[in-house]
Amino acid sequence: MILTNANIVLSNEVIKGTLTVQKGLIESIDHGHVTLPSAIDCQGGYLTPGMIELHTDNMEKHFTPRPGVAWPGISAFKVHDAQMVTAGITTVFDAISIGDVVQGSERLKNLTRMVDALSETRARKLTRADHLLHLRCEVSHADTLDMFNALLERTPVQLVSVMDHSPGQRQFAKIEKYREYYQGKYKLSDTEMDDFIQRQTASSQRFSHLFRKEICRTCNEQSIPLASHDDATQAHVDESHQYNMVIAEFPTTQEAAKAAHHKGMKVMMGAPNVVRGGSHSGNIAAHQLASDGVLDILSSDYYPASLLDAAFHVALRNDNTYDIPEAISMVSQKPADAVGLMDRGRIQAGCKADLVWSSLTNDHVHIEHVWKDGNRVF
Template sequence: MQRNILTNARIVLPDRTVEGSVVIENERIAEIVADRHYAEGMDMHGLWLAPGIVDIHTDYLEKEINPRPKTNFPLPLAFHMMDQRALACGLTTVLGAVRFSDDGDKQTTLWRGNGLALAEQYEELARTALARHLLHVRWDTNFEPVDELLAQMGRFTCFGNLVYNENIPGQRQFRDMEDLAKKRAARGDLTLEEARERLARQIEVARTINNRPKVLAAFGGILPIGSHDDTTVEHVREAREFGASLAEMPTTLAAAREAKRLGLSVCMGAPNYLRGGSHCGNLGAPEAIAEGLVDILCSDYHFPSLLGAAIKLMSNGTAPHEAFHYVSLAPARHLRRDDDLGSIEAGKLADLIAFEPKETHGVVRAAWVGGAMRLQLSHTVRRASPALEPV
């Protein structure tokens, strides 16, 4: 049996913070011991020791694959850099977003259109990664046929959740039709009038298709289901009708309130909270959190914001264990993996991070996944001197 002890740490437990030690046996937490310093332990020098962050939605991989237009890089390289960056930001479980839709002809990276092509490689790469990696399925609700695609998806084990992404122009996040038409015309291949006509045809066709019932039949009870960018009360009710237990990034207070009323978890972007509001003018996470509407924060597009958001919550008076519920325990519950992940408790997997809070962010000094140290970025995390005696 392999036994490791992390000692002299400020430990964020599910209901309080204690100073002491965490005993790890093999890949799991065996014991949390308050007010004890082990001579044979790894000295944390008073660093915060928190559960590894669980990120249920990130678009980060796209930035590594395609950092600039027409500059694609191979998926193995992109995945490797994402894996290392995740741990350096305190993320031990990461769900990278992959889109399933019928726009493969517009594919500029592996990140759009043909989600199966990405999933095939992603599942193989995840087996040897440092952190835990799954896929967050961004499912377009307005395309057909989907029966064969759903059947093929059933052979993968890398899918962590599925979120409905309705993409009818003028709905949800982007509702200014004239602005959409101008942006399409600005690409250079359409006049403004042609762009308006094409948008009108797209809306007409999309409104005749709703593949949510087929998704629910294929994955209900298998994958956690959510809905993205709900804007109206009707959006939320439709999502719940088709199996959603998560409202992801609702764009209005009305939608967030209805989600909570119906018992859905509400997820907002950590960058939204850390920056003080939505970058595109939608519902601000600070406002939603102040009203008690938010359960989960995700990185969305910026890994450092998750730990930064937890630290900002703490600075604003939120108890540390409550701050980490947003980024660890609540997301683990959404994924139905809280028996193993999301908190520092005896019997759970030892997914842990040691960090130092700064004014605007957190500095991760070390990270463990399944009891194995996967990252060490500071000499201040080291074996305690054999001369020290337990306190």
Template sequence: MSEDLCLANARIVLTDKVVTGSITVKNGNIADIAEGDAVPDGAVNCRGDFIIPGLVELHTDNLERHIEPRPEVDWPHLSAILAHDGELASTGITTVFDALRVGSIHSGKMRYAPYARNLANDLLNARAAGHLKISHFLHLRAEICSETLLEELAEFTAEDRVGILSLMDHTPGQRQFRDLTALQTYLSKKRGFSDAAFAEHVAHLKTMQKAYGEKHQTGAVAEARRLGAVLASHDDTTAEQVAVSGSHGVGFAEFPTTREAAAACRAHGVAVMMGAPNIIRNGSHSGNVAAAELAEADLLDIVSSDYVPSALLLSAFRLADIWQSLPRAVACVTQNPAKAAGLTDRGRLEPGLRGDILRIGLAGNTPLVRGVWCCGQRVS
């Protein structure tokens, strides 16, 4: 059980406004929010710092980075999980959907072995043992262009806390890597591919998509239903691709690569998620649409840290500058992702909800994490 907590004399970011006041957490849940600058006995004087909900992260590659810190370097799972968990807590993320690849390739120039089931076991065991600071769910990244997707998905059950299943097709020449030049540059730097090796790799993946693509997509949609997971699409590029995603019942689109696709998501009632690094860098590293452009066009709902955990909080303050609304920007990293994932007990500062809370100061326009509480217990 957590101790009672009261943070006072703070600027509290509610869903529609910012008020000066105090917030009290009891037994892990928010008990009261009161306006005014009074500092009750025993309360923490926040001296005007912001109080916002704990961040909700739907898609991060960070755990994979910890289990393989360099190509072909395997790291002990529990050590990697604890480092990942602590890192996220330090950046203000209190709920995470850890992205794990399902679907492996045993042939061609780039081979991937299965790992998701074993890593999920270790993550769930660490959670059950009370080793983790924040709330973890699973996000299964279903690689359509693979050889073993359906076999790997079959290893998961409804008891595995699989909250999201995303449909990913990384076949070269479309979606994220529609521009083959960008993909070739990436693989030449990361894997040392020659021109001939790259051509062989592209041809192999296109052959695999032709053999498995339709079967895997249909099977993955069915598996999401079996697992009770929210279905997401990935790297939609055209309105036609979004229409297909919509027909499958996709709840949100991860990183649409064009404004056309983002606008089509609006028409189909699909929430749009973009990457925080895209916002901070003022553009996509793959040459795709800028997240700021979508924000200015009212085509952005959710932000994900993607590959930089600390980017999530910073992106909210950058969006606040674009929209001139901190509550709207904060909702993109708290309320909106929680809603998209079907979580109704967090993402907002309201009595009765989880005491997942951040205290944030500012250094210029850069947020400073001064305290992180998960269910009222300080984790950073």
């Protein structure tokens, strides 16, 4: 396959040229335009690496499309897969939560269904993207450690993040935001919400420290990459660094983001945060961290189509120094490197031909086609 007349986004520059694919791998990148009849004319659009998504819970909504509705697993997973590919995401770390702030929630009921669907669709080659497993461990939940150990014996895990969503700290340092989010989500009265806060605080105090320590110890022993979640203070970052965490997921303050970046952890923020212009929880805005030069990775989180949009948003803003190659690397090479995937996430000879052709009109990016291992999947 030959793709020509493209603005090819390399690691440190954009060239107008031609890319050749052979047996699913990038064979060569050359300057200039060819006129071979078999070549695909990219019409001056951008050719970027297939994106690497490290943290998405997009899958959950397809398993429970309405309250009380459990959709068949393989069908649900295939729809999720199609959404990711049409967004230009060719490698997906599906974030599945162990533990939840509410006992008996749909998230817990779907846990094994989602893991089984991921494993089965992958084994049967029913997906267009590569799907890997990211376990999100809610360490304030009583059953989290047992469920974590059981899942490790059941299926391969490629990334683990450790989180604590109890009130008054990290993502919900502002208690009014905690009330607004959970009272609205679970339709709790004021009295029920007061009781809910007390229960979550007590559970965190009882389990969080021990479970965080044990989960991190196991991951370090098994060489599973670790991510912190919602670090807010220097002390949080110091603890995360001590546990050998390589990614700082969604730090909630400028202080924590700068500290994590300084220690060599890759700071990851939500692409919806970029597109919307701020955090829905009232925490630090991603564009502020870009202005500080400490934004390393973007994640689509709950909205797959936000990922490429956000990369171009960052590149086209005039309040930071990120150019197009550096902004695109935040959704491709940097996440790949952070978790040790050296065969993708970059346009380079010998790497996987995971590619996205897009066009940019004013400030809107439109995906034309997507290739996975040299095969067109969108």
